[in-house]
Amino acid sequence: MPISITDINWFAVGVATVAYCAFSGMWHRQFVFGKKWEESMGFIRPIDWKETTIYFVVPFFSCLITTIVMSILVNLVGVASFRDALTLGLIAGIGIATTVTFTNAVIPTMKKPLMFGAITGTAHAIGVTLVTILIYIIAK
Numbered sequence: 818m819p820i821s822i823t824d825i826n827w828f829a830v831g832v833a834t835v836a837y838c839a840f841s842g843m844w845h846r847q848f849v850f851g852k853k854w855e856e857s858m859g860f861i862r863p864i865d866w867k868e869t870t871i872y873f874v875v876p877f878f879s880c881l882i883t884t885i886v887m888s889i890l891v892n893l894v895g896v897a898s899f900r901d902a903l904t905l906g907l908i909a910g911i912g913i914a915t916t917v918t919f920t921n922a923v924i925p926t927m928k929k930p931l932m933f934g935a936i937t938g939t940a941h942a943i944g945v946t947l948v949t950i951l952i953y954i955i956a957k
Contacts, residue, residue: 820893825885825889825892826955829888829951829955830885832955833947834880834881836947836948837880837883837944837948840940840943840944841944844936845940850940853932854936857927857928857933858929859927859929883948884948887906887909890909899950901953902949902952903946905949906945906947906949906950907942909949910944910946910949914944915939918937919931
């Protein structure tokens with residue numbers, strides 16, 4: 818069944834995108850997994866280091882695109898229950914987002930690729946699952 822842009826609940830996409838960004842941002846902060854995440858990359862934070870705009874803009878648009886795609890999948894698959902939404906979120910989160918993260922982590926400059934994959938991959942698995950559940954609940 819084809820889906821059009823009008824089939825997307827844009828309010829649900831907006832809410833879910835903000836939730837995904839906020840969750841992922843917190844996950845990678847110093848007081849959660851940020852120190853280990855930086856260690857996994859071999860990044861030593863200078864005392865006067867400040868995040869520039871790109872550290873917020875790129876993740877926001879990535880979360881937005883992921884959320885739009887999950888909204889389309891919710892419609893295409895015909896998610897009809899919370900359990901369906903949870904299942905789809907976990908399948909996409911673990912089966913796609915986490916595995917791609919682990920694959921991308923295995924680069925020569927990554928100091929601890931498995932740690933990076935575990936931290937960032939888990940954040941994406943949870944984030945994609947959260948997005949899928951929120952889209953189902955709000956668009957229901």
